[in-house]
Amino acid sequence: MLDPNRMVEPDRVRREVYTDADIFALEMERIHEKVWIYCGHETQVPKAGDYYTVQIGRQPMIMVRGADGKVNVLYNRCPHRGNMICGDRKGSTGEQFRCSYHAWTFQLDGKLKNIPMKDAYDGTRYGKDNPDCSMKRAARVENYRGFVFASLSSSGPSLKEFLGKSIVAFDDMCDRAPEGEVEVVPNCFRVIQHSNWKLFLENQLDALHPSVVHQSTGRAAHEVEKILAKKAKGGAAPLSYHMLSAFATVTIDKWDDFQTINYPYGHCVLTGYMGLRPQDPDTKAYDKIMIKAYGQKRFEEIIGVNIHHVLVYPGLSVQSPLQQLRAVRPLGVDRTLTEIWHFRLKGAPEAIYRRSLAYYNLVNSPATLINADDLENFWKCHQGLSSDGGDWVSLARHLGRDLSKGDEVSSAPGMGTSEAPMRNQMKAWAEYMK
Amino acid sequence: MKEQHAVEQFLYQQAELLDNKRWQDWIDLFAPEGIYWMPPDRSYKTWDGQPAIFAEDKNLMEVRMRRVLHPDAWSQRPLWETNHVVSNVQIKNAGKNLVVRSRFHMMELRRDDVRHFAGSYEHHLKKTKSGYQIKLQRVDMANAQAAYDYVLQVWV
Numbered sequence: 001m002l003d004p005n006r007m008v009e010p011d012r013v014r015r016e017v018y019t020d021a022d023i024f025a026l027e028m029e030r031i032h033e034k035v036w037i038y039c040g041h042e043t044q045v046p047k048a049g050d051y052y053t054v055q056i057g058r059q060p061m062i063m064v065r066g067a068d069g070k071v072n073v074l075y076n077r078c079p080h081r082g083n084m085i086c087g088d089r090k091g092s093t094g095e096q097f098r099c100s101y102h103a104w105t106f107q108l109d110g111k112l113k114n115i116p117m118k119d120a121y122d123g124t125r126y127g128k129d130n131p132d133c134s135m136k137r138a139a140r141v142e143n144y145r146g147f148v149f150a151s152l153s154s155s156g157p158s159l160k161e162f163l164g165k166s167i168v169a170f171d172d173m174c175d176r177a178p179e180g181e182v183e184v185v186p187n188c189f190r191v192i193q194h195s196n197w198k199l200f201l202e203n204q205l206d207a208l209h210p211s212v213v214h215q216s217t218g219r220a221a222h223e224v225e226k227i228l229a230k231k232a233k234g235g236a237a238p239l240s241y242h243m244l245s246a247f248a249t250v251t252i253d254k255w256d257d258f259q260t261i262n263y264p265y266g267h268c269v270l271t272g273y274m275g276l277r278p279q280d281p282d283t284k285a286y287d288k289i290m291i292k293a294y295g296q297k298r299f300e301e302i303i304g305v306n307i308h309h310v311l312v313y314p315g316l317s318v319q320s321p322l323q324q325l326r327a328v329r330p331l332g333v334d335r336t337l338t339e340i341w342h343f344r345l346k347g348a349p350e351a352i353y354r355r356s357l358a359y360y361n362l363v364n365s366p367a368t369l370i371n372a373d374d375l376e377n378f379w380k381c382h383q384g385l386s387s388d389g390g391d392w393v394s395l396a397r398h399l400g401r402d403l404s405k406g407d408e409v410s411s412a413p414g415m416g417t418s419e420a421p422m423r424n425q426m427k428a429w430a431e432y433m434k
Numbered sequence: 435m436k437e438q439h440a441v442e443q444f445l446y447q448q449a450e451l452l453d454n455k456r457w458q459d460w461i462d463l464f465a466p467e468g469i470y471w472m473p474p475d476r477s478y479k480t481w482d483g484q485p486a487i488f489a490e491d492k493n494l495m496e497v498r499m500r501r502v503l504h505p506d507a508w509s510q511r512p513l514w515e516t517n518h519v520v521s522n523v524q525i526k527n528a529g530k531n532l533v534v535r536s537r538f539h540m541m542e543l544r545r546d547d548v549r550h551f552a553g554s555y556e557h558h559l560k561k562t563k564s565g566y567q568i569k570l571q572r573v574d575m576a577n578a579q580a581a582y583d584y585v586l587q588v589w590v
Contacts, residue, residue, distance in 0.1 A: 187474050187485035190581035216507035220500030224493055244497065337581060342485065354483055362494075365487045366582035367472065369501060375584060376509035 004433035008426045011396040015385040017429070018196040018393070024333035031314050031432045032057030034153040035265075036162045038316045038327050039063045041341070042071050042146045043183040044090075049108060052090045055329045055337075056152060061138065062086050063148060064093065066108040073138035073150040074110045078102075085135065097135065110135035145174045146181060165408075166267035169310035172320035175302045178293040178347030182323060185357075189340040189365050195378035196385075197314070197330040198425070200338065203374055204309050204317045205260055205270045205421035208397070211252040213377060217369045218248025239278060240358035244369060258308070258416035262402075262409040266313030266428030268421040271306045282351035289347065313425055322356040324364060334382055340364045395422045441534045442523045444566045445557065449518035449538070452589065457499040460589070464492055465560060465567040470589055472573040481570075487578070488589065495589075502588060509587060515543045520555070532559040532566075540590055549583070551590060552576045 004023065007014040016023055037056045040063050044052050051064040053076055060076040062085065076084050083101040086093065096113055097106040105113040112134045121127050138150040142159035147170050149159050160167065174182055193200065203209060211218070221244035228237035236242075258272040291299045310318045318325040323343040331337050342360040344353050363370045385393065398418035403410045411418035444463075451460040464470070471481035472488040481489040490498065502510055519539045527533035534557045542549045558570040573590055 185485060189474065189485070189487075191585055192581050192583045194584070213508065216504030216510075217497070217501045219504055220497045223500060224497050228493060241497075350483070357483065357485065361486050361489060365474075365485070367487045367586040369498065372509045372585050372587055373507065 004430070008430040010423070011399050012392040012394050013426050015391055015393055017426075018198060018382065018385050019333060021333045024196075024330070027429070027433060028057040028330065031429070032330065033059060034151065034156060035314065035432070036140075036142070036149040036151045036159050038312070038325075039073055039141075039148045039150050041182075041184045041343070042143060042148055044186070045071060047092065049092045049094045051086060051093055053086055053088075055331075056138070056150060057330070059152060060084065061150065063150075064108055067095070068109075070109075071141065071143060071148050072109050073141045073148070075136040075138075077135065078104055079112075079133050079135060080104050080115075106135050110137050145170050146183075162265060163312065164263050164265065164267060165261075166263055166269065166310055166312050168269065168305065168307065169312060169316075169318035169320050169325075172302075172305045172307055172310075173318070173323055173343065175305075176290075176321070176323070176348075177345035178289045180293075181346045182343040183346060185342040185344055185360075187342070189360075191338050191340070191366055191368075191371070191375070192331070193336050193338070193375045193378050194334060195336060195382035196333060197328050197336040198429075199378045199381050200328055200336055201311060201313065201315075201317070201425060202422045203378070204311050205268050206417075206419075207255040207258045207260070207270060208252070208417040209374075209377075210247050211250060211255060213373045214247035214370055216373070218245055221245040221369075222248055236280075238358070239280070239355055240362060243359050244362060247370065256414050256416045259413075260411045260416060260418065260421050262420050262424035264407050264428070266311075266425040268311045268313075268424060270308045270311075270421070272308045272416075282349065282355070286349055286352050289349065293347065311421070311425075313428055319359075322359050324356065324360050326364070334386075395419045395426065399423070437528065437532075438523070438525060441525060441532070441557075441559070441566070444559070445520045445523060445534070445536055445555070449520050453516050453518055457502065457588070461492060461495045461499060463566075463568055464495070464571075465569050466492065468492060468568045469570050470495065470568075470573075471570065472575065472578075472590065474578055476574050476578065481572075487575075487586070488573070498588065512545045513543070514545075514587075517541045526556075530560075532561070533557070534559060538590075544584070553578075553590075 002016050002020060007017050033056065039054045040052050045063060045065040048065050048067050051062050054061050054063055062074045062076045064072050066072050076086055078085055078099040080102055083099055085097050085099055103116045107113050112128055126133055138152055139154040140151040142149050144159060174180055221241050225237040225241035225245050258270060261269045294302060307320055310320060315328045316325060323345060325341055327339045329337040342357060398415045401412050401415055402418055402420045403412050409420055409424060411420050448463055469481055470488055470490045471486060474485055474487055478484055501507055520536050522537040524535045526535050536555045538553060538555060540551045553573060553575040556572040557568060559566045560569055
């Protein structure tokens with residue numbers, strides 16, 4: 001097998017990082033099944049017994065609300081003969097889990113409740129006192145402002161240490177709610193791409209690609225936006241058209257004005273938000289409620305947070321100003337599932353929910369006007385990387401010009417298209433894979 | 435019987451327009467306030483203010499059409515075709531507020547791959563001098579809740 005220690009150089013990466021099945025197995029073991037992985041939001045499981053299944057690396061897991069109100073994360077496996085406990089993607093299991101094979105039952109925290117005719121185990125090692133007869137729990141589970149993460153390794157940094165400054169993804173989202181909390185909109189869009197998981201994450205903070213890849217939708221939306229604005233006689237088209245047209249009106253050279261800030265563990269923030277401070281009546285009504293809730297000074301701080309995307313490596317892309325996120329679940333070396341959720345700002349007017357909903361539907365639904373072209377490129381990229389036409393992937397854009405401060409690396413002013421985020425992700429990858 | 439025949443012909447014509455990529459003619463079947471809606475789940479009652487796979491008025495339909503026709507719509511470059519079959523046409527509500535339910539099968543070719551979709555249509559139609567116009571077309575995909583292997587590019 002290829003040596004992962006020799007696959008990443010400062011300006012380039014071996015193609016097998018993306019295409020080799022052994023490397024994939026190793027990164028599931030050393031990255032996804034060790035670090036903090038996003039499971040879901042606690043409002044997905046409001047009542048005791050409510051559950052969602054979730055894949056962490058190669059491990060099928062269950063996120064379930066316990067009888068004590070705490071959210072547990074368990075392996076979706078019966079300790080008896082290995083049968084999966086929950087066959088559905090979501091639902092309510094009531095007061096207990098009951099295996100569909102031999103009716104072993106478990107509490108909502110995974111602890112064995114009963115074995116049918118358990119006398120049959122008298123004199124064996126099996127029974128209530130043996131922890132191996134309970135459903136195995138994720139080694140660690142933490143909840144930050146409602147966002148539930150699990151780590152399958154008992155050692156490693158705490159969730160807060162791991163997130164570091166990328167924690168802004170959740171603070172920014174929640175702080176924008178007058179009540180300081182968000183709740184999930186109960187729908188998950190799920191889309192499978194035929195490419196390695198890392199291609200998705202690298203693309204999220206690639207400020208050079210939008211004006212190339214999304215030109216068609218940007219142009220189309222801009223043309224219709226102009227017609228609508230004309231019809232509205234001095235008014236403007238709905239903001240959703242602007243969200244789409246910005247992909248074309250922000251031309252290729254302007255994307256250098258954005259900035260990426262790269263953190264330890266591969267996390268990154270891309271600044272700049274399309275329509276950060278619109279001045280329409282809906283926004284003004286929202287601002288008023290926010291000022292009442294937080295006071296003018298704190299409100300300005302909250303609303304001034306300048307974020308387009310936050311990437312929490314290796315599996316989460318958050319668009320906090322639009323209250324949506326995409327969780328990235330690797331299914332195989334060339335197959336990746338994205339789970340896409342939208343959140344409601346508690347206490348905010350309906351119009352603000354509807355605005356970000358428009359983005360969720362137009363950009364993130366399975367009929368997306370934007371991601372269709374990304375997915376096309378991911379597939380092409382994976383095909384090209386599978387060929388013998390070259391061994392290396394270049395990540396050299398603006399190499400040597402980034403600004404370092406402590407453990408942070410930022411793209412330099414006017415160099416927002418620096419491939420610093422990809423270099424930063426690969427640096428973390430190489431560290432994990434040692 | 436006459437109405438049954440007329441709505442069937444209308445639905446067949448709509449499918450024919452899609453399969454022939456006559457996007458503008460397809461959009462023209464909608465009333466000015468017409469909506470094309472594909473909910474993510476059969477339990478949804480309204481398109482308004484909800485997550486939706488499609489929830490498009492004629493302006494958004496035009497965005498989609500212009501995008502598909504743009505030379506740099508990369509995902510549209512490869513060979514792709516669709517083939518719809520519409521059947522089980524039932525008039526659920528006759529008269530002025532005409533509601534028609536039907537079932538469809540669609541195969542889609544993209545490069546060398548074939549995908550298969552099926553589901554039901556619910557057309558809310560109004561009668562005009564020039565024929566039917568769609569006030570609302572609801573499309574329930576049988577696989578609405580399953581993960582989409584790749585995405586949908588145009589209306590189904």
